[in-house]
Amino acid sequence: MKVTEKDVTYVADLANLELTEEERTHMVRDLNSILGYIDRLNQLNTDKVEPMAQVSDRYGVDESKTGSERFAYASREDVLFGLRKSLPHEEALENAPDADETFFKVPKVIER
């Protein structure tokens, strides 16, 4: 499988990255080198192997319990304020590059 300049442009678009001309050229080279190495995964037949997304669905659970009971410890009561109170408004806005007293401010969303 060969990554082309066109693929890089498409993926950069998905990832909300701009990338300069030079970055694109490097990216084509680097992705091909890395994916060339990754292609060795195809040497393995994994048709009958379950995918593993998480460690905690396999370990750290009480084996004597079944189904959702096993993960009961990870759930909690639905309560109005959750585990803690929400951040105060001003604290939540404190790190914003641009905000007024109520909202985050961003450039125009719709172009005319």
Added chain:
Amino acid sequence: MDLNHLTVDAARTAIQERSTSSVALVESFYTRIQKEDSQIGAYLTLCKERAVEQAEHIDRMAAEGKSLPPLGGIPVAIKDVMCTRGVRTTAGSKILETFIPPFTCTAVRRMEEAGAVILGKLNCDEFAMGSSNENSAYKPVHNPRDLERVPGGSSGGSAAAVAAGMAVATLGSDTGGSIRQPASFCGVVGLKPTYGRVSRYGLIAFASSLDHIGPLTRTVKDAALMLRTIAGRDPMDSTSADIPVPDYVAELQKDVRSLRIGVPKECFGEGLDSEVRASVEAAIQKLAGLGCEVIPVSLPHSPYAIPAYYIVATAEASANLARFDGVRYGFRSAESRTLSDMYRKTRDGGFGAEVKRRIMLGTYALSAGYYDAYYLKAQRVRTLLTRDYEEAFQKVDALVTPASPTAAFKLGEKSDDPLAMYLADIYTVTANLAGIPGISVPGAPTKSGLPIGVQILGKHFDEATILRLAQACE
């Protein structure tokens, strides 16, 4: 008394018995940082006022004759990927240059509640992505043992600070070896606990199913003390395990006699430096001499660890790093006219080359048409790699391997070749995929005096055994 090279226990005792004070200790560390760190580059932010206040509180307790908490008055430092309320947290990235978190990471909070004094925040590869600390947006870290060499990564600042006597102990994070590999390069102890053992709340996420927080220390006993402090269920992290925390320090008293240690043949093949091999084999001999049974084992899927890891890790990273868009915190590009233009320009200007490379790789692996071929395939191989360990642990109590194929390499040596850099993690990534605990403990150094790390891997939630074995190697 050499204040800068005390262990946690010795420092705490000295403060308790008032042969020194926490304030004196903190001052001596800041003096040393001032003197040494311009050459090393371990710290990104210092928080002296806050540290002195915390130290004074502990000194008052000691003066009143109160018994100090387990880390009472101990100067520590934190990798800059863990949020600290009121103290700038950058993740080594320009995109978070001005970020001041409104909350504190659970592991850090537990350290502070145990009396630790936080000196500052430590340099690292940007978003913990790297094996040499050359990917920091601020400055590279130099290895205190040889300033021309890298300290390893991504917790390079955490390892260098301990090695250079600029903190008694530090916290790092490990997504593919980022605690163990720098510990091995700098000649300190580095522990990656089991997935779920330590809460990840407040750790800036790189790859959520692979990220771990753990300690870097001068001794194994200090690592045990630190782990005992930070481990345990946290309702703020639903993947943190509801399993009791043993007294790891007390467990160290137990003998290692008749423990079965496995030596995976795949970890001693091509690409392993001969001096590293000799050092690890010497450690295995030492354990055998102490009555451990040495058993050859096989991890047959090892050659597939790096490719599976770099798909899973980058896929998760591409999702986690989507939040950095210039809206709620951090850097925003000034010259954008529309919202989508702002996202792009902000991310382009805010992220460094390696972070962009990983976001691109991860986005590619998750994109339509490639999801099954890459992401799902890697997850299936993750199962195979995990089964390798399960089978090995049927026969043995722990595995002994090198932490890294070589000792510390020179700055610039691998920075132009991402694949060569990724291969520096060849012995460490699988423990993250499987979630098992691992520790790097210094073995015999190279002829030229560079540190070498011996890695010991254990069963899930069996940190006690690998700590015991590591202590026996010390």
